[in-house]
Amino acid sequence: MSAALDWTLLRAHFEKRLAERVMLMEATLAEVEGSDAIRARAALERQFHSLAGIAGTYGYPDITDVAREGELRAALAGVAELRGIVESIGI
Amino acid sequence: MSTQPFEASFAIISPDTYVTACPSCAALADASQSPWCDCVTKERTPVCESCGQCRCRRPAKERLEFRMRAPKSILGLFRQPAPQLAIAPALKAPLVMLVDDDEEIRLIGSHVIRKLGYRCITAQSGPEALALVAGEQPAVVITDALMPKMDGRDLCRFIKRSSDAKVVIMTALYTAPHYKYEAFKTYGADGYLAKPIDFAALQSTLERLTA
Numbered sequence: 001m002s003a004a005l006d007w008t009l010l011r012a013h014f015e016k017r018l019a020e021r022v023m024l025m026e027a028t029l030a031e032v033e034g035s036d037a038i039r040a041r042a043a044l045e046r047q048f049h050s051l052a053g054i055a056g057t058y059g060y061p062d063i064t065d066v067a068r069e070g071e072l073r074a075a076l077a078g079v080a081e082l083r084g085i086v087e088s089i090g091i
Numbered sequence: 092m093s094t095q096p097f098e099a100s101f102a103i104i105s106p107d108t109y110v111t112a113c114p115s116c117a118a119l120a121d122a123s124q125s126p127w128c129d130c131v132t133k134e135r136t137p138v139c140e141s142c143g144q145c146r147c148r149r150p151a152k153e154r155l156e157f158r159m160r161a162p163k164s165i166l167g168l169f170r171q172p173a174p175q176l177a178i179a180p181a182l183k184a185p186l187v188m189l190v191d192d193d194e195e196i197r198l199i200g201s202h203v204i205r206k207l208g209y210r211c212i213t214a215q216s217g218p219e220a221l222a223l224v225a226g227e228q229p230a231v232v233i234t235d236a237l238m239p240k241m242d243g244r245d246l247c248r249f250i251k252r253s254s255d256a257k258v259v260i261m262t263a264l265y266t267a268p269h270y271k272y273e274a275f276k277t278y279g280a281d282g283y284l285a286k287p288i289d290f291a292a293l294q295s296t297l298e299r300l301t302a
Contacts, residue, residue: 010199017195049237053263054195056287064287068263 007059014058018089021051025086032079044082045074051089063089111157113139114149115212116201123165143184143210148226185301186210186227190220190234190246191261200233200288207294209301217241221249229256231300233284236262244278257281257300261288 025047031040048070055063070085077085111122118141125137128145136146136154146154158166187209189200197213204211212227214220217240224232232250234243247258260274261284274280282296 006202010202013198014195049263050193053286054193057196057199061287 011058014054014060018051018055018063021047022086022089025089026083029079029083029086032082041074045071048074111137113142113144114146114153115139115144116142116205118142122161142205142212144212184208184210185230185297186212187297188212188214188220188223188227188229188232188256190214190217190232190238190243192216192235192238196235196286196288200293203288203290203293204297207297209297217243217246217249220246221253224250224254224256228254231257231259231297233259233261236260244274247278247280251279259284259296259300262286 025044028040028044028047032044034040048067052064052067052071055061055067066085066089070082073081073085111120112118113120116139118139120137120140122137125140127135128138128147129135130145130147136157138145146157187204189197189204189211190213191197191200192215194215197215201211201213212223212229214223217238220232220234234246236243243260243262247260250256250258258280259282260278260280263286271283274283281300284292284296
């Protein structure tokens with residue numbers, strides 16, 4: 001690569017957005033217990049899927065692993081288990 | 092482009108200062124200090140020093156809006172001969188389009204692609220990408236597979252029918268061999284990239300497709 005990447009700026013941007021993503025996941029998780037659980041679980045699965053692709057790209061493979069686990073379990077796992085996965089996402 | 096020139100020019104209170112964001116790469120620049128394109132049109136536009144794109148291929152409405160908002164003293168430059176652009180070599184670099192509905196992937200992906208020496212434009216949806224392909228004619232299109240409005244795999248098929256651009260499908264799904272086979276055989280992709288993006292794989296893929 002001809003020049004170094006601006007990792008400081010990129011990671012700062014990712015970390016800021018990560019907090020927003022986790023808040024969105026928590027909001028979606030609350031909807032899983034509501035009447036439209038199937039739609040909420042599908043939305044949560046997409047959110048996990050998106051985060052799994054992004055985190056590793058920004059240099060956070062551990063978050064990718066957690067998000068992949070969440071993506072696989074979003075359709076069927078209990079709310080408590082999903083909440084545990086969401087809460088384990090962090091830097 | 093570093094933020095320093097922008098902050099410096101913004102600090103100068105001048106009627107000629109006109110800070111704009113590049114519609115292709117979103118880099119900020121003072122249009123009064125930018126070089127101007129030498130396109131054969133009545134509405135020549137400033138060239139982005141970051142990505143080398145001018146606005147001449149943008150929609151007429153966008154160019155009109157630029158002209159209406161810009162100070163007249165800047166627009167007077169249209170009557171002057173086009174200057175020799177210092178960024179001419181950059182204009183010859185292959186153009187890569189990155190299509191992803193996720194802003195963070197577009198940000199880091201375009202950043203890496205530019206660092207690798209290519210020009211880069213981004214689109215956040217399939218329909219937007221198709222419109223840009225017709226106007227910008229990129230050499231390579233890298234598209235996410237799962238997107239709202241238009242799936243990246245359908246986008247690949249449309250692009251293959253209408254242009255010579257090479258298409259790379261990028262997704263976390265394509266890690267299994269049969270998915271890779273599907274990307275190449277069913278959708279006609281020229282390459283695939285797995286997410287998270289491996290920058291070495293991105294570099295080798297771009298080198299192969301632009302050789």
